[in-house]
Amino acid sequence: MESRTTLKTLLEIKNIETFYGLIYALRGVSLSVQSGTITAILGANGAGKSTILKTVMGLIEDQPDKGTIEFMGKRIDGKETEDIVRMGISYVPEGREVFEELTVKENLLMGAYLRNDRAEIRKDFEQIYEHFPPLKARENQWAGTLSGGEQQMLSIGRALMNRPTLLFLDEPSLGLSPILVNEIFKIIKNINSQGVTILLVEQNARMALAISDFGLILENGRFVMKGTARDLMQDKDVREFYMGIRSEESAKGYQRWKRKKRWR
Amino acid sequence: MGELVQTLVSGIAVGSSYALMGLAMVIIYKTSEVINFAQGEMALLSVFLTYMVLEYYHFPFYVAFPSALAFALLLGFFLEFAVLRRAKEPNVLGMIIITIGLEMILMGFVSWKFGAEPKTMRFPLSPYDSLSLGEIFVSSLEALTFVVALTLMTVLFLFLRYSKLGIAMKATQQNKMAARLMGIRTNRILMITWGISSLVGCTAGLLIAPTIMQPYMMWDPMLKGFAAAVLGGMTSLPGSVFGAYIIGVVENLFGGYVSIEFKSAVAFFIIVLVLCIKPSGLFARHYVKKV
Incomplete structure (x- = not known):
């Protein structure tokens, strides 16, 4: 330290x-x-x-x-x-709270709701998929169908999308x-x-x-x-x-x- | 044979105006799970004001109709902001009751201001002109309604699926707290939803008005639109449109071959049937929560 x-x-x-x-x-x-x-x-x-x-x-x-x-x-x-x-400040709530009937990709997109810099958003998508490889594979699946661990990853990834x-x-x-x-x-x-x-x-x-x-x-x-x-x-x-x-x-x-x- | 096809085609034509009302209701339901029973009367107010602008002030159509749509949009914004948002500790049931109250107030206002006797609305297309396709006749107004319903459905569908605002609307409905945590101003989203829905409803009203115009004109299309939306699963835009066609067609067949008196009741018979067999509606793709 x-x-x-x-x-x-x-x-x-x-x-x-x-x-x-x-x-x-x-x-x-x-x-x-x-x-x-x-x-x-x-x-x-x-x-x-x-x-x-x-x-x-x-x-x-x-x-x-x-x-x-x-x-x-x-x-x-x-x-x-x-x-x-x-x-x-971004907050990853207890119990994930993902948007269950939106796809993984749409969930992440909502994380970037406040941003308009498309190129940078795309970069961040890549970075989050790098942090959490299982999300990449389930990109177009509804978030509600993910396992608990994957939902937690998505929830953290979504919060990070706001930088x-x-x-x-x-x-x-x-x-x-x-x-x-x-x-x-x-x-x-x-x-x-x-x-x-x-x-x-x-x-x-x-x-x-x-x-x-x-x-x-x-x-x-x-x-x-x-x-x-x-x-x-x-x-x-x-x-x-x-x-x-x-x-x-x-x-x-x-x-x-x-x-x-x-x-x- | 020709007669049957004619009945089917008229059914789809009638269904198109139900479809528009159904779309309007689905949009609000999709973001807030509130069934807006004031949908018809919101459109009614917009339509009667258009009538006033056309008849009393003699504005041309190209001014009157766009301003009617703009008014409808603002009316939606206003009602959400001034009435629904004021509800303390809102729950869905309470909200639905509020919309019923709004329905009565708006209906009362229109009857008081314009009187209950039927009127005729001027329209660029006459409801009595018809296009013939072989031996099948469709009025040009019906054809227009059909095209408008399908266009609006497509536009709304694409909007909700691909635009950021559209996805934010769905996010708001699914998890309001999480939506706020994304920085989505959920109150504003609801207001926009009401505006768009009111706009679609007003379109329906303007297309219905040339054939029938009095303070009760929107009640039947609204209920049938609601029925269509339930049939389609309440959250599916294409579902509500096809639901509306089914109701329109069945209603017309029933009216033509069985009993004209019970024609209107058929829609609700279909709903009961569907709810018994497939309670989530014909087109709903609902995720079932794992415990």
């Missing part, structure tokens, strides 16, 4: 609070994403990981309730999703076989090395930290820990709670006392 002084803040979230109806989902979350890095948000089910991404994208109506979100120095909280996408500055990935490993997970993460790293900043939400802490520069751990709508990916991977609690690696075996086979707190 290069020295931190050269990094520039791309996304700055300050103290946002989000409600889903009456549910208090985010309880004051702050985070900044540095240009050119991969940042991973980890946490258990229901911790509010996806809610952070959805709030930033403006997908939850009238939220965030409090706090500010800045992208490249401009306030984006309260803006329409369509305008946020235009500023250069985002910042890419949000919401659980890209969900429902994929271990081999495919490996492959997808390799591609994510690859995309990042081509200059796209990535904010990743994952349950698979081991894989996520392996490719990330920074990591944050979310519990019950609050960050309880942040640091470089390397530090987090070394941390005893993270290893135990999120990676299932037990540092010391007790005679009875389970830990007999709680180390410190439970992150809240």
